[in-house]
Amino acid sequence: MKKTQLYKIGELAKLAGVSVDTIRFYEEKGLIAPHSRSASGYRWFSEQELEKLRFIQRTKAVGFTLNEIAELMALKLHPDAHTCEEVKNVTLDKIDQVSAKIAELDKIRHSLQQLAVACDGGAHSSQHCTILQLLNSDTPL
Amino acid sequence: MKKTQLYKIGELAKLAGVSVDTIRFYEEKGLIAPHSRSASGYRWFSEQELEKLRFIQRTKAVGFTLNEIAELMALKLHPDAHTCEEVKNVTLDKIDQVSAKIAELDKIRHSLQQLAVACDGGAHSSQHCTILQLLNSDTPL
């Protein structure tokens, strides 16, 4: 048997670093659901919902919408062979999206690093330069 | 002399893949500004504004808000030594933000790839697995 720790909405909110309103909003949108309800109607959440909330926060931070996040969370491999090809195609699409985001961030990071280095007061410190120029040129400095 | 191609708002919108309303909205927010205005009040935009629009689109796609993008675009290295340390600190903060986003996307991509491989109907195809389990475990399959 595995121990099933349950949290009230306020506890879960604190652990996940979101507001109780946000949790109820996500429930309404179908992103998470309470494990159960108490006799008086209080929501009980499991560890799994905490993981989902953390996943949502981190995934939101890299530019996915709640709808896209719902799609990501819906990607499940299970014994139903019928949907396997389907799941795979969606997954491959998502990989492309994620790869494109990473490539973009790498470019931005590279430009920022060039800017930081130039800021060191080195040989180029009297140049004029912006992140846009760094992004759009191979030899900006 | 460098040739300065100028665009009307509609031309710029088409080239950047945004609406004319979006361009005017960005101008209002201070993200871009027309190079000049015609006698009749028409905006004229330069190549530089086109680059800015493209930068905004790509940066928005990786989870930055318009305010954050404005900050990024404001990072300029120029001959005023007084602000150099300042610029560098902001730049280093941004690099950290960007690096964190990349790390997060790498984790998501890795999980998606495991899911795609498992979808191939290989040895693990009768397992039940979700992206959350893949993210939260080292040996999910």
Next chain:
DNA sequence: CTTGACTCTGGAGTTTACTCTAGGGTTTAA
């Protein structure tokens, strides 16, 4: 057994980032 912290529902309000409309002037091609 009451008081304060918590929870519930339903609905209104806010912020961000557009998007659209109205009512007008401008450009350009036929």
Next chain:
DNA sequence: TTAAACCCTAGAGTAAACTCCAGAGTCAAG
């Protein structure tokens, strides 16, 4: 020279993702 296709401003409307509120029930401590 006129009509389609563009541009202008000001302001209203929309979608996503919260955030806040009112009015009421629940729970745990003293």
